[in-house]
Structures are given as C-alpha cells and as structure tokens.
Amino acid sequence: MRKTLLLTLAMVLCASAAFAADGAAPAAVGPVAAWATAMGMGLAAGLCGIGQGLGLKAACEGTARNPEAGGKITVTFILGLAFIESLSIYALVVDLILLFVKPLGA
Amino acid sequence: MLKKLVQKIDAMLFRRGFVLADARRLMHNQILFSAGCSVAAVLASGFSNWGFSFAAGALIIGFNFWWLSKAAQELVRVKHGAMFTLLSLFYGRLALTAVAIAGLIVWAQASVYGLLAGLSTVLANAVLWGVLQMRHKVPVAGDGKEA
Numbered sequence: 001m002r003k004t005l006l007l008t009l010a011m012v013l014c015a016s017a018a019f020a021a022d023g024a025a026p027a028a029v030g031p032v033a034a035w036a037t038a039m040g041m042g043l044a045a046g047l048c049g050i051g052q053g054l055g056l057k058a059a060c061e062g063t064a065r066n067p068e069a070g071g072k073i074t075v076t077f078i079l080g081l082a083f084i085e086s087l088s089i090y091a092l093v094v095d096l097i098l099l100f101v102k103p104l105g106a
Numbered sequence: 107m108l109k110k111l112v113q114k115i116d117a118m119l120f121r122r123g124f125v126l127a128d129a130r131r132l133m134h135n136q137i138l139f140s141a142g143c144s145v146a147a148v149l150a151s152g153f154s155n156w157g158f159s160f161a162a163g164a165l166i167i168g169f170n171f172w173w174l175s176k177a178a179q180e181l182v183r184v185k186h187g188a189m190f191t192l193l194s195l196f197y198g199r200l201a202l203t204a205v206a207i208a209g210l211i212v213w214a215q216a217s218v219y220g221l222l223a224g225l226s227t228v229l230a231n232a233v234l235w236g237v238l239q240m241r242h243k244v245p246v247a248g249d250g251k252e253a
Contacts, residue, residue, distance in 0.1 A: 049196060074129065078174065089167070090222075092204055
C-alpha cells in the first residue's frame, strides 16, 4: 500500500515537471522552482529533524549510562545540533534564493 | 580588557541559565567571534550592503545558537517528552529564521552571499572549538562544571 502511494506520488510529481518542461522554457521555470523549493525544504526539515532526534536519543542514553560525563556529552550534543541546524538553514537560504532571487530566470 | 569582557559575558550567561562551563565558553566564543567578524565585515566593505548582510546573518544565527544551546542543556535531563520538545523547538526556530531571512532577502534586498557568510559564523566557531579541543586533548572526565 505504502509503495503504491509513493509510486503514485512520484509519477504525479514527475508528470507535472515533464509537462512544465514541455511548454515555453522561461515560463516553466517558475512552477518547477516552486516544486523544487517545496520538496527541498520538506526533505531538509524532515531529515534534519530525524538527525536531531537521533542525536538527542544518543545523548540521553549516554548521560543515563554515565552521568559523570553528562557535561561533555551535552557540549558535543550542542555542537551536533548546531551543525544539523546549519544544514537546514542553508537549505532554507537556497530555497529562498530559488524562489525570490530567481537565478534560473523569471 | 578582553578578559574582563569575557568574565562579564560569562556572568551574564550563567545568570541566564548556561550552567555548564563548556557551554558558556562556546557561547561567549560565538558572541565575540560573530561580533568581531561583523564589525570587521562592515568596516572592510565600507558600510556596504554586503557588510550589513553579514552582520544580520551573524545576528540571526547567534540568536539561534543561544536558544539551541540553552534548550539542549535542559533536554538531556528531561525524562518525558524530550523528543517532542526538541522537534517543536527546532521547527519553531526554523520558522522564525525563515521569516527573518525571507524578510532580509525579499524586502531589505540583502546580499545573499553576505547573509550566507554571516550564517556560517556558527559553523566556523564550532570547527575552531573542535580543533582547539583536539589540540588540548584532556581525558574525558568530570561533568563540565569545573573551571
């Protein structure tokens, strides 16, 4: 069931991009860029959320096993979160560039 | 003078909930590094759009990092609902950052490259911290509250 849904979604997305690419090239860039930003931001936010969750899980487990090392683990955890969050912010900036600066044309 | 400034920032951070010495050190490094780089960028670019965009990016990521590190210190001790809190905070921060960056790019016509460079100050700070930690490697012991 899940596979069918994913396949249908992929086909719908590919079809819209293909139809958009069929028309006049400059006019098609806008909707394709909008799709790309939406998918890019969704992927970035979702995967970064999963990464942060995994980091928190590991930090909690580490602190529970060895409370003495809690301070060091927390600092490493903060650094990990900062790196992950930077990735999502970079994705956000790239998406905003695609949407508003329009390097691919109007 | 720098030492006094660092002590003042440290005291202010402690009052605001940064109980771990290493987290405080990381945060005051970020404050000093981003402030220094922003002033240098504004002066070096001759008060141009690039310099102000850099400063704005550094300010946004500084606030983000402040919020993140303050929350992270609490989260490792929370027994129930830590994951939900972490994700809510992450998406909340991301939404606020999105609004701020969109405003800067769309309405304030900020330089995208300046903004990106400013947003990278936290990465540079983290990498510097990692390199310094590797150079002065000490056995992992203690809860980080010492010093």
